Amino acid sequence: MGQVEIDPAEITRVLQELVAIPSVNPAFEGGCGEAGVADYVKQYLAEHGIPYMEQLVEPGRSNIIGMLPGQHPGPALLLEAHMDTVQTTGMTIDPFAGTVTDGRLYGRGACDTKGSLAAMLVAVAALKRSGLPLPVGVHVAAVIDEEYRYTGVSRLAASISSGELSYCGAVVGEPTGLHRVIAHKGCVRFYIDVHGKPGHSSEPGKGVNAIEQMAEVIRYLKEEIAPLYALQEHPLVGAPTHCISEITGGAAPNTIPGSCRITIDRRTVPGEEPLEVWQGFKDRLQELKQNVPGLKLTVQEPFIIDYAMETSGSHPLVLQLASAVTGYAEGRHEHGAAYGTDASKLARVSVPSVVFGPGDIGQAHTDNEWVSVQEVVSAASALAELILHYRRDGM
Ligand SMILES: [Zn+2]
Incomplete structure (x- = not known):
C-alpha cells in the first residue's frame, strides 16, 4: 500500500453526503443547480485547512477550486470533476438516499460523477493530513454545468488562457472504471x-x-x-x-x-x-x-x-497515472471513448488531460445509478499515489 491510507468509511460518508445534496443541472427537469454541492465542497476544504478560490460563472453557480501547495513552484496538477447531475425523473430508487447494498452506493450522481469528486476531495484531505511534502501543487476544481453547456470548465479554461491559473496536467473525473481515457470524440x-x-x-x-x-x-x-x-x-x-x-x-x-x-x-x-x-x-x-x-x-x-481530444499515451501524466493505478486496480489500460467530457476544453488550452474515475459509464444517467465503493476508494488511493510521486518531466 501507499504512504497515504484512504479510509473507506470516510469515502462512504463523503459520497453519501454529496449524493444527498441535489445538484440537477438547471437545464433539466427539477434542475436546482450546484450551489448546495459547492457549499459542501467549500466547507470540506475549509475543515481540512485547504484554501480555495471561488469562480462565479453564472448567478448562483460557482466553480470551487481547492489549492494544496507543493514544495516546488511551477504549474500545479489539476483534478477536475463536475458537480451537476442529470434529472432524477423516472428513477426507481431514492435518488438522494445514498444507500449502500453489497458494496454499491446508490443515488443520482453516485457514478456520474460524485464518486470522482469524493475520491478527489478525500485524496487531497488525506495528503494534507499526512503532512508529507508534495512534489507538485494540486488543485481540485469542482465545476458546474458539464451535463449541458460546459460553462464551468469554460470559465476555468479562460483563467488558464489568461495565465491566472497554470497546470502541468489534468485528471478529469468521469466513470471510466479506473481505465485511462486519453482520447474521446x-x-x-x-x-x-x-x-x-x-x-x-x-x-x-x-x-x-x-x-x-x-x-x-x-x-x-x-x-x-x-x-x-x-x-x-x-x-x-x-x-x-x-x-x-x-x-x-x-x-x-x-x-x-x-x-x-x-x-x-x-x-x-x-x-x-x-x-x-x-x-x-x-x-x-x-x-x-x-x-x-x-x-x-x-x-x-x-x-x-x-471538441474531440487526444493525449499521447507516452505523456508523463499518462504513464505516472498508469503506475499509480497499479496496485489498487489491476488490468486497467488506455482507452478511447465516444462520449465527450470536460477534458477536451482543458486540452484545448494546452493542458494535457486524462479522464479517469470510478464507476461504469453504462451506469451513468440510469434509473438506478450506483457506484462500487471499493472503486471509489481505489480511485482516491491512486490519485494520492500519483500526487505524492509526481514528476512534471516524467518518471
Ligand atoms: Zn459526467
Missing part, C-alpha cells in the same frame, strides 16, 4: 431546413413537398456521406458518425408540407475541427441541390460545438 450539432411550397394536398403536384425533399437529403446523407467515415477511423475512438436525431415538418393533414427540419448530431474524431466538418456538410449539400429539382435548403449555424 467531440461533436457538432446543427439543423438542416428544407423549404417547400405549401398548397392543398388534394393536388400535390401544385406545391413542393418539403418532407419528400427531405427524404432525398436523408438518403444522400446515408448513402453518400456516411460511407466515407470509415476512411477516418481513429485507433482509439473509432470512426466519425452522424445521427439524424430529430425531425419535424408539415402543418396539417391536408396541406402540402412547406417546411421540414432535421437535427444532425455529428460526432468528430481527434484531428477534426467542428466548424470545418459543418462547412463540409454545407458544401456537399450544395452538390445535391444540383441533382434534385426544386430542392431549397439551409444548413443552419451549429448550436452546439464540442
Whole structure:
C-alpha cells in the first residue's frame, strides 16, 4: 500500500453526503443547480485547512477550486470533476438516499460523477493530513454545468488562457472504471431546413413537398456521406458518425408540407475541427441541390460545438497515472471513448488531460445509478499515489 491510507468509511460518508445534496443541472427537469454541492465542497476544504478560490460563472453557480501547495513552484496538477447531475425523473430508487447494498452506493450522481469528486476531495484531505511534502501543487476544481453547456470548465479554461491559473496536467473525473481515457470524440450539432411550397394536398403536384425533399437529403446523407467515415477511423475512438436525431415538418393533414427540419448530431474524431466538418456538410449539400429539382435548403449555424481530444499515451501524466493505478486496480489500460467530457476544453488550452474515475459509464444517467465503493476508494488511493510521486518531466 501507499504512504497515504484512504479510509473507506470516510469515502462512504463523503459520497453519501454529496449524493444527498441535489445538484440537477438547471437545464433539466427539477434542475436546482450546484450551489448546495459547492457549499459542501467549500466547507470540506475549509475543515481540512485547504484554501480555495471561488469562480462565479453564472448567478448562483460557482466553480470551487481547492489549492494544496507543493514544495516546488511551477504549474500545479489539476483534478477536475463536475458537480451537476442529470434529472432524477423516472428513477426507481431514492435518488438522494445514498444507500449502500453489497458494496454499491446508490443515488443520482453516485457514478456520474460524485464518486470522482469524493475520491478527489478525500485524496487531497488525506495528503494534507499526512503532512508529507508534495512534489507538485494540486488543485481540485469542482465545476458546474458539464451535463449541458460546459460553462464551468469554460470559465476555468479562460483563467488558464489568461495565465491566472497554470497546470502541468489534468485528471478529469468521469466513470471510466479506473481505465485511462486519453482520447474521446467531440461533436457538432446543427439543423438542416428544407423549404417547400405549401398548397392543398388534394393536388400535390401544385406545391413542393418539403418532407419528400427531405427524404432525398436523408438518403444522400446515408448513402453518400456516411460511407466515407470509415476512411477516418481513429485507433482509439473509432470512426466519425452522424445521427439524424430529430425531425419535424408539415402543418396539417391536408396541406402540402412547406417546411421540414432535421437535427444532425455529428460526432468528430481527434484531428477534426467542428466548424470545418459543418462547412463540409454545407458544401456537399450544395452538390445535391444540383441533382434534385426544386430542392431549397439551409444548413443552419451549429448550436452546439464540442471538441474531440487526444493525449499521447507516452505523456508523463499518462504513464505516472498508469503506475499509480497499479496496485489498487489491476488490468486497467488506455482507452478511447465516444462520449465527450470536460477534458477536451482543458486540452484545448494546452493542458494535457486524462479522464479517469470510478464507476461504469453504462451506469451513468440510469434509473438506478450506483457506484462500487471499493472503486471509489481505489480511485482516491491512486490519485494520492500519483500526487505524492509526481514528476512534471516524467518518471
Ligand atoms: Zn459526467
